[in-house]
Amino acid sequence: MIEIVSAERCIGCDKCVLACPTDVFDRGADGVPVIARQDDCQTCFMCEAYCPVDALFVAPETRPLPEGSELRDEALLTSTGLLGSYRARIGWGRGRTPGARLAVGPELPRALPTPPPAAPPRTT
Structure with missing residues (x-):
């Protein structure tokens, strides 16, 4: 679930x-998106994926984190990467x-192998 929008890092591009897909954000008065409807977050990570300056953190939880959770501490999240x-x-x-390529294993062939030539037609 979306937990942090870093006002310090955000450039106001609105990509998030x-x-x-569920319209979780509103634009803040300063141009930085704010989490307006956190309960609507589907934890799809799309906002974090599209953020070009890594200003967002989506926790791998389907409910908001409790107050005081270390996953809501922007300084800690920044220092740990x-x-x-x-x-x-x-x-x-x-x-x-791209991580998907690494997760799949060996690279797939760039092209399909050339099929063997067809046998000549039989004549009778």
């Missing part, structure tokens, strides 16, 4: 607002290797 980490894990962003 546009990516959210968790703030915006989903985007890095899936390989989105410049200089990153």
